[in-house]
Amino acid sequence: MPRRLTAGLAVLSLLATVAPASAYAETATRPARTELPTTGFPLGEPGAVTQKKKAVTAGIDLFTVLHGKPADGYTVSLLMKGKDFGSQSDAEAVAETARNAGFEVGVQQFTRPGVADYPEGVAYTVRLGLWTLKQRKEAEKVVKQLKDANIKAKVDFLGDDGLQTTGPWDMRVLTVDPRAFGGSYHASLGTSVAKRETPSSMAKRAGAIAAVNGGFFNIHTDKNLRGEPVGISVVDGRLLSEALVGRSALILKRDTARITEVKSTVTASSADGERTTINGVNRVAASDELVLYTDEFGAKTPADEGAEAVLDDKGQVLELRPAGGKIARGTRVLHGTGIMSDWVWSHAWETWKLKITTKVTDLRNGKGIPLTPETSIIGGGVGLVRDGHPRIIAQADGQANVNMILRRHPRTMAGVTKSGKLILVTVDGRKPGVTVGASMVEAAQLMLWLGARQAINLDGGGSSAMVVKGKVVNHPSDGVERGVGDALLILP
Template sequence: MSRRTIAGGLAIAAALTLTTLPATAEQQAVRFPTAKFPLGTRAAPAKTLTAVTQGIDLYDVKAGTSTDGYTVTVLLPNGKDAGSLTAAETAAAAVEAAGEAASVQEVVRPGVADAPSQTMYMVRVGLWSLKDKKKAEEKAKELKDADLKVKVDYLGDDGLDTTGPWNAKVVMIDAKTFRGSYAASVGASVAKRETVSSMAKARKAVVGLNGGFFNIHTAVELRGEPVGASVVGGKLLSEAVPGRSAVVLKGRSARITEIETIVVVTSQDGQQIAANGVNRAAATDELVLYTEEYGAKTPTGGTDAVLDANGKVVDLRASGATVPAGARVLHGNGLAADWINQHAWENWTVKVDTKVIDLRAKQPIALTPDVNVIAGSVGLVRNGKVKITAKRDGHDSMNMILRRHPRTLLGTTKNGSLILATIDGRKPGQTIGANFVEAAQFMRWLGAVNAINLDGGGSTAMVVSGKVVNKPSDGRERAIGDALLVLPQ
């Protein structure tokens, strides 16, 4: 990694190199690595081991030291902190017109498996130590008074050269000695958000970890809905984002793959239609399947066909009501409502065929009661090599790939053991989090041959024996959409 500026005296890192760490015999089993920490100066980390229960160990891992400080970032004409060279030079000229010196900084977002590298430019003013944040804030105020849009930036968040520090929690679950099982939970309902602690307590879980992303762009009362595949106890509760990474849990086994879901509805008269979604708000002309786990009313302005356990249409109603216990509801509006009114008459039988496809194995997953699926956000490691699939998984921005955030990570080892990890961040001087490249390197270092990134940021939370063991960046545990649970049996 190097540091380079185009103009001015501020030196910031401008490139990041992808590396693949070699596997060792020790990394092929579930044991804490003896190799030096893979990030920063690569010194030996400090670690504390807590034996949780048979086959489960918790490690508190600390590495690196704080040397980063603060700068003031000038927002470009597009309102973002990075853009084209022309936009950066325009913003720098505005700073200089206000009587301040500005540096134009080239920043290279590294290429990943499915997206090439990207060069962008930022404008920075000044450089202050960690203890002098107040001075950076004072400079930012002066620039704002000159009608410039700016923000105070901690350089450790940039995702470029750093010495840390990092504070991580790692749970290693040994496939040979663990006698419990894995499960997923959406809490009391799909629609409602809950904390990991709440979901873990309800199932008496030994370990709980926040799961995938949830939909923050829908109505407030529906924001617990997972973005991506969710299977709980063999029941599909949320459709997949096609091809997105996920972890499939069955009993005490876990495997990482990519998932596709297909829901086909067949009327008694032989007519078929594909359902567009499961347990989420419906768009125009969409057919959405709702299960009793949804925990909210179906959308208004359409038609509902209420199905009993055998697929019999027991009620054809105006939409906007709850899902009866033991039933499912097919909701449609527009063209989908027309299909229901034509092919889902009361007392007719309507078959709902649900398939969850493992795209690596190229075959359906049998949805038995011991099967659970949690969607990841980005693939990090595949078959022992760093392979970051940010674009395929919808996260190929500068902010997501390069900048550091708190991370929740999941990996599997060669012998089938499970590694769960959190890296806290957004705490200058204490812990800086990780970008995707660093997260992948960290999981390889721990011994994962396959690994994915789950939801992170303020959602990152690990619960062990009823206690939140990491330090969520919001200052408290956030309510989320779903969680992975490690059960004692």
């Protein structure tokens, strides 16, 4: 039996700290600025921020913002059902097992804050010990002792919890004022939909002044297709990935940007009058689905025993074939599985025409979004600010959980001010003692502090990257820039 270890972490009820409503209201009514604020930083202890400004080009400025100091250390969290938190009964059971093995552990309650579409919740952790930043190896020794006792555990940095912290924070803020900027905004999927590519590579090929990573991409599909965006993607007016209904999106057109929730509708109408819904665009089809592949897909269609109709740019059926084949340049492939393969065989005969109709709707006003060659849309992963007030829509955006709402991670955010200025932000994280990242609640606070009237969270974690004039100006948590599904480009 291992020696009895003293738990240096008190058994307390821990509450996530959120800025008061009055702070939001004050920020929301603050006029648009030509500079960033230097006081009133919404996170950590009060005090002035350290700020450095660099003019990039006419209308574009890059700011480095630093605030806070390290005070958090390490603890050891016991795992329950593979997670470091769970129900009270699960936590008590794990704690009892550890105590019987000779370890003094504490059960801690914490509250995940509620957001606009998901109520607050209570969960429990089981923890042991408290060590400084320089004592991580001591915590790792305890994890090994627990493992020897057949108890799963991990070292946890307390600054990642999303609870009260002193930081520090290391941010890059890029502001684009359309009144002085003469260029345009675009989305890019890189060389293809299926493949991932770094934002700096996409920026270099397009000749972009600056870029940030875009939305989330599908890491749960075939390994050769993991560049596929999760949610909507429109590039130069072409819908390359369908929307997930109700999720937030960043709409770009020339030098304007706005944020809203969207849905997309794609239909196929056959020459014999039959009409049906196309379920997806440029992704693996589920059972009994119809998926449209464009020549931007960059891979063969899946050989899944379905049926395919190869269409030219006018919708004429060039070939009817079994599933699994190349997508020639200038063609599209309508791919059916299960009962929808029967639809393809029955209503997409060679030389017939299929009319493919695509529509994207703004759910805030119910109006269609014209898909012109100047239009790009990037899907986000949690709306943060709406009309100058915090509005985190985690459930609609598929992020309603402790890890995404409460825990701190590197973040990439986009916001728009009342005057139409675009604000792009990366908050570095996962670097104990250097920078702690931000929770979703904190991300909303930061965007309000920066003057955003509308704001959205993009992909984060190791994907967070900001590129300015060919150089990555933040510090990606992987240590190197990660290949991602899409990017937002600022072109001259």
